[in-house]
Amino acid sequence: MIQHMKSRIVVALAGNPNSGKTTIFNNLTGARQHVGNYPGVTVERKEGYRQHNGMEMTIVDLPGTYSLTAYSAEELVARNFIVDEKPDVVVDIIDSSNLERNLYLAVQLMEMGTPLVLAFNMSDEARARGYEFDLEMFSRFFGAPIVMTVGHKGEGMDALLDAVMSLATKGSQPHADISVHYGNEIEAEIIKIQALLAKNNPLADRYGSRWIALKLLENDKDIRAKINSPDIIEKVEKSVAHIQEIVGDSPETSIAGSRYGFISGACQVAVRSTIEVRHTISDRIDTVVTNRVLGLPIFLGLMYLVFSLTFTLGEPPMGWIEKLFSCLGNGIKDWWPEGSESLLKSLLVDGIIGGVGGVIVFLPNILLLFLAIAILEDSGYMARAAFIMDRLMHKIGLHGKSFIPMLVGFGCSIPAIMATRTLENRRDRLTTMLVIPLMSCGARLPIYTLIIPAFFPKVWYGPMLWIIYVIGIILAIVGAKLLRSTLFKGESVPFVMELPPYRMPTVKSVLIHMWERGWLYLKKAGTIILGISILMWVMTTFPGLPEDEADRFEKDRQAIQAIIGDKKVYTEEKDERLVALDNQEAEASLRHSIAGRVGRTLEPVLAPMGFDWKIGTALLGAFAAKEVFVAQMGIIYSVGEADEGSETLREKLKDNYSPLVGFCIMLFCLISAPCMSTLAVTLRESGSWKWAVLQLGSLTLLAYVLTVTIFQAGMLLGIG
């Protein structure tokens, strides 16, 4: 049969989580992909493009699912996509080293009658486990062509695309004749229900009446709602009761069993096992890693390792970037045409380079942290971590699955809050969202990296950082517990999660992960932080010293320069006094500026924490993005610095504040309100202003109360 030639087709990728679907999607689409949202739900929509043999393909990466029920938003989205948007081909990516469970989804796709290609992925692992597949036989069982692939090596991609192409252009009728036999009782009831549906039902046309009947028997909430006929529902209930009585199981259970029976039958005929592998390497590693006694210490140890490596490995590149920016700054200063202190020059050097540079310096640290998280995720360790943490999470009233978003929160709160989508229970989800900002995010790292070496001896660097993070974690735990026993009381959803085998993460995928997040950080720097830096520069430069004061300083300067001394010591003293005068002038100028005035107005509120107006101003800027705190401090102290002086910011801090204040600054930044972007994401993901405001208010209040307490206690004890 000759079909009109299409020039563009839509291909959907389906498959279990951990089946390598994303790797294959990346292989097929490369850089030509973008992420959006499905309307009305917070489920990610990933689309990409690929050309193959003259055909333009739009490839949609459907959410990873284990089945196509209406139980979760992801499954519903995947199912609706196939039914509503009718892709030309659906490719089911199957972990072939784990065939039986993976084929459960394939069976359901088959029953939907959609044009199907099966990709037996991870076929290298299957081979290593001694499995041999009769692809021809499988193909007949499922009515679909089968391609062997090894996603992480990029093998089989062309064959896959060829199979997709040939199926799409063949335009043959999907095999409506292939179906699972559900046992005589259930089959009888199916026919009864189909008869009821036949009367003029648009739904039946869309999905197929047999499929609808099956879903109704399975108590599918979505289909039941769509049917909208109490009469049919009543008859279905009767069928369900009947089946329960005769078969002894609910239809849902029996149907699932039949599906697995079908799969089992297919596998018995089409799979040959040549090696009996009892305990795989993964299991052996797990006996140690998930050990009741060793598990938690290993986990904590790993986390400590990750953080200290981030610090130490990041130090050298940070130094280079710092040098680069200061060279840039000096270069501009030198190169600028002689003349008066131009505002534009100050904007460039102090505002932009000082501000943004101060933030980009921390890029190595951020990247290393994201790299570590990417490795942990891709290797499969994260699932073990969720397992180890489940008991603890349960005690707080949270889900083991809450743990992974919270861990991502150590990198950045924004993807972390988005990751709470995996939590099915809204109460769990909201609780997790509200406490995630307490998992000290990567943006706060610059603040700690700035302050810790300024005030504490070298041996204390690692432990200090660790202490801050642990405080955040403890507060998050307490907060979660509190929320779960008050605002979000209720049952938690039972915890069921797959434990994938350990996999060697591929360099490519880890780097892609790391870069995706690092790029977000850079973009933040390029836009928000740049904007805020300029705004802050304006606020700290204007309106400038009033005439009479500026004159007074100028007179003092000339008086010093007029002192004539013979000995060398007089010249040195003269220089010192000039520098001191410059600093005084700069500070006076700052006091007069907008930022200074705002800071001073806030001073009575800040004083109990040991903060002065300069810190107050910096904290204001930090609301836009946490890293701005560092940028702002940089500006405040360099604007107040005039020309001379190569003192780094740290030395300035040490000169002006005590270690206790330094610690309080870090504490306040740790706990207080998350940045603007985090609030925006919380608003979006929770769907209401209520929660964003609660997050902002309660965290700021908590930060204030705790910091005041610590500072006052410290002063009393004489530590300050």
Place this chain on the structure above:
Amino acid sequence: MLLTNVEPGKRVYIIGLNAGQGMQGRLAAMGLVPGEQIEVISSSAWGPIIVAVKGSRVILGHGMAQKVMVA
């Protein structure tokens, strides 16, 4: 008996799932259906449990495991 009472290393058959219909579907999709043989890989008195089912590993929270009846 309940899955939570099975020692690690033992293989048992699932005979029933004491869970709501939605949850039953979720468990089934993971391979846990009545009649299926599973092996307990790791267990603890009040923590989550790891079982081997259909060639893969699944973690069940303690509360969830208590809803699985085996023999």
